[in-house]
Amino acid sequence: MRYIDEFRDQRLARRLAKTIAAEAQPSREYRLMEFCGGHTHAIFRYGVQHLMPPNVRFVHGPGCPVCVLPMACIDQAIALATQHPVTLCTYGDLMRVPASERKTLLKAKAEGADIRMVYSTQDVLRIARHQPHRQVVFFAIGFETTTPPTAVAVKVARSEGLDNFSVFCNHVLTPPALRTILSAAGPRGARLDGILGPSHVSTLIGSRPYWFVAQEFGIPVVIAGFEPLDVMQSALMLVRQLNEGRCEVENQYTRAVTEAGNRKAQALMDEVFQVRARFEWRGLGILPDSALTLGEAYADLDAERRFPTQVAAAREVRGCECPAILRGVKQPTDCRLFGNPCTPENPMGSCMVSSEGACAAYWSYGRLREPARAGAATG
């Protein structure tokens, strides 16, 4: 595959691994947080960690959209689909995320709720057009990457007069999450030396929103692509910044990311959405100005207003370490539920569901040797 295989080249990987091993100073540790689940997935799928010297370690961040969604959100989605005569559409990963009392959207569907898995917002619009007399709700989640398609769907629905379309909007923003993690860093939080910045998110928002990481927290950032060579090259760039005492926002993913980002998409997001005053994140708590809801001009398409729901307070599974894992404080293997009983077939927490979740990646790709490293990278 052209434009893909080049970024998975074994010879280049070996050469990069050699350079990193030569330049990483044995006397110090390099704890690099990869923000995105896409990075986590690549690191495990291609075995990148095992090409790194032992003192260059990846700490997994919260950038898995399914993982950071609080249980209350899934509870609310299930309530929406069961308390109202609606068709609820959502992306596949969400179907198996545990809600309160071990419920999932998949189980609610099996019990009769009309819940459909879609691949894109275009599917939702198509369903709404096909059944004009039935309300269709899109359960929208994701970071900035998945936000413009939702904005487009909202605008199309408005222009076509699709009165039966609405959005349960749970889009979240990357910079506030990063700020929270870094604010908590230190003795009680994650110990971080550098950040591998988001790749797809940054194509939208650009590299500028990360300046505060370098300026306020003194931690270098390298915006990194999702292919394994991207991750390795970015790790090398961080090692070099740290060795040279530099603290900058660098861009490895230059083939897609610019300083200012995609202005057209940003304008679209500004037009359709407004920032929520507060939003609960799994693991990070309630963060101000960290998520989006539909703006006043499109408020009539807001499913939360159209379909009020009654939901009891969410009840997390006892012992589940997803919150600490999402903050980079603990590793999946530190959780006593990991592997027993929590597995991808029987997930107790959200990080075991999506292939971008740290627990699922550990379990599916790396459980053979990771137990030996358990706790090694924790604070």
Add this chain to the structure above:
Amino acid sequence: MTSERRFPVRLDVRNGAVDMSHGSGGRAMAQLIGELFRRYLDNALLAQGNDQALFAPPPGRLVMSTDGHVISPLFFPGGDIGSLAVHGTVNDVAMAGARPLYLAAGFILEEGFPLAKLARIVESMANAANAAGVPVVAGDTKVVERGKGDGVFITTTGIGVVPEGILISGDRAEPGDAILVSGSIGDHGVAILSKRENLGFETEIHSDSAALHGLVAAMVEAVGEIHCLRDPTRGGLATTLNELAQQSGVGMQIREDAIPLRPEVAAACELLGLDPLYVANEGKLIGICPPDRADDLLAAMRAHPLGADSAIIGEVVEDPHRFVQMETRFGGSRIVDWLAGEQLPRIC
């Protein structure tokens, strides 16, 4: 028996549809069977006209297998539910090293299903059975109310006979054995996905759906010591290797760059966030044999049209954990786990 004489008005295959009377056991059902099913699936045993087919078993050990088919969409590039129902069961029988003899087919039809589509499916089934030389000798038809089925479900059962001296079983893989695959993986799953209504994805990829008993016969003749054969259908290559590792109490070590994969399938999987190792096949098999016979087996497979792209992809190893591990093309190493749930596209 001529259907014209029994039914004054012929079945309207072009414009008609299945209704509840077609499953009632009465004359309408008899007409459907006579004018549609038997028109295509004609053979001497079926023509006995009984509720069972009567035949003398050949000498040797018999194997028997059954497989339900509920695929959506019913028609896809490279096949349909009719041909798939033949290939699926022929292959399950053949994976014991057997020569398949006969099939039986059970149809569950949904009220309102167009007879024209049913005729296409039965014709395709008959063509597949004829090509395979494995006749459908018994059948059953039931009809469920509209909304209680998805057009048509087909269950096929097959029996076959295993040649003397052949013992092929999923628990026979031994450390040191070679692991072979008969061609490119993931073609079927991607072909199906490309036609799903909610995925506007256009591609030239055709399902690999095929009857593999001819390939198996050639393999068994060349290398009688084959330890395991299995077709990696649902869950793909990864899940089938895990099944075999579990059953045999061994580990497996495979090499990513040795696994045949079409560039179109690789590209489609990349776009959809799928791992081709977990995507279904309907015309491929995995063979495991002693290492000193691997080259002979590979040569026999490559000499057959359905095994032209065969490859040795790894070996069986000792491992109390029964893990399947893969050396990645990138130079790393990772576990290849069982498939969990459905394989779902990543969303970010």
